[in-house]
Amino acid sequence: MEIRNIHQPFELDILEVSSYTAKSHKNTFFEMIFVLEGEGIQIVNEHKLPYSADKLFLVFPEDKHSFEVKTLTKFLFIRFNHSYLKNQSKEWIQKIEYIFHNHNHLPGCMLKTVTDKPLIRALALGLICENENRNPNHHEVITQLINTIITIAARNITLLNASGLISTPSxxxxxxxxxxxxxxxxxxxxxxxxxxxxxxxxxxxxxxxxxxxxxxxxxxxxxxxxxxxxxxxxxxxxxxxxxxxxxxxxxxxxxxxxxxxxxxxxxxxxxxxxxxxx
Structure with missing residues (x-):
């Protein structure tokens, strides 16, 4: 099985494909994936669930992950490693602990709140714009946008827990x-x-x-x-x-x-x- 690495604190990547079955692989980094457009199947640790536009997924290091693309799909990949997390504040680390310790590592969108979907889309488009234009202080702006997306994801994990939509013992x-x-x-x-x-x-x-x-x-x-x-x-x-x-x-x-x-x-x-x- 392919093992993928990144060699910088964070990395952004855009992939647009019309027919594609990704090879199953494991990462040594965290990966958030936002679907800008398209439909298909997301596979995490051999569990499958359909995806569509405005879905946000989280893939943990060591998760076995792939996609089956059905229609023209545009993905935004936000990848960040341990060194990225080390440079964040203690307060911010506390905010994302819901992601690290309460996420169920199954396929499916993390966004419970409907109003968060256009917000995440706007942030994703902002990331793409900053990454392409490379304006002054773009690195700092990109970092803030990534942190905002992670914080919103953590909030939705909290809401999923509170609603009982994430499986718990009772x-x-x-x-x-x-x-x-x-x-x-x-x-x-x-x-x-x-x-x-x-x-x-x-x-x-x-x-x-x-x-x-x-x-x-x-x-x-x-x-x-x-x-x-x-x-x-x-x-x-x-x-x-x-x-x-x-x-x-x-x-x-x-x-x-x-x-x-x-x-x-x-x-x-x-x-x-x-x-x-x-």
């Missing part, structure tokens, strides 16, 4: 999971008593209720989600370990190191080194 668990995701940086909001009060459930029953609807204990889910986000910080930012520790409300560095090593088998420092990050 519809009853959706609001609970969203609450945890939204308050993961506020330890005081994640106490069992606080969550129980938020959802009008007995404090003595909240843990049993959560496990019944998700299959995991409340504290285990919170801890595993934090570990996933820690991986994001270690891979995609240059934050110091002390900054990450403070952000997630760990007691101290020893507590964070112990938690991470318990689930990943190595310390945060060792994890960065193993991934070529010094």
């Amino acid at each position: 519809k009853d668990s959706v609001s609970l999971l969203n609450y945890i995701h939204e308050n993961i940086y506020s330890p005081e909001c994640l106490r069992a008593e606080t969550i129980a009060d938020q959802f009008n459930i007995s404090a003595t029953y909240i843990s049993e209720y959560f496990k019944k609807h998700t299959g995991e204990s409340l504290q285990q889910y919170i801890t595993l989600y934090k570990v996933k986000l820690l991986e994001t910080r270690l891979l995609y930012t240059q934050m110091r370990l002390s900054e990450i520790c403070d952000e997630f409300g760990f007691t101290d560095l020893s507590h964070m190191n112990k938690t991470f090593k318990k689930y990943k088998g190595v310390s945060p420092t060792e994890y960065r080194k193993a991934n070529g990050i010094e």
Whole structure:
């Protein structure tokens, strides 16, 4: 299987084809694909779903991906790698965590809100214009446009979760999971008593209720989600370990190191080194 790389933080590409079956491939980068026009089939990890104009797709590194084009189709590919993400702010990284950790890696448009489709189209056309004209500060403008598209995609992932359109263990668990995701940086909001009060459930029953609807204990889910986000910080930012520790409300560095090593088998420092990050 073909493996594709990019050698710069981000890359834009336009492909216009009338009859084409893309070879199945995997990327070493993230890829957002906007359909400017045309119809066909999108295939992700052997799952198939029709596509048409104004659809926005997200393909993760290592996803097996291809298209079957039925009518004249014009794609805009927005590709960005780990180094691109590392240069973004901590606040922006938090916004896109819904994409990294809640997207289901299946084919289909990410846009739930109908009014976001013309907005994404306008942003896509702006990207094409800036990329072609190369006006002063075009690099900065392109970066802002890409970040806006990613932020809108993250918002739609949130809305899909809230509506129950993304498959979860139970519809009853959706609001609970969203609450945890939204308050993961506020330890005081994640106490069992606080969550129980938020959802009008007995404090003595909240843990049993959560496990019944998700299959995991409340504290285990919170801890595993934090570990996933820690991986994001270690891979995609240059934050110091002390900054990450403070952000997630760990007691101290020893507590964070112990938690991470318990689930990943190595310390945060060792994890960065193993991934070529010094």
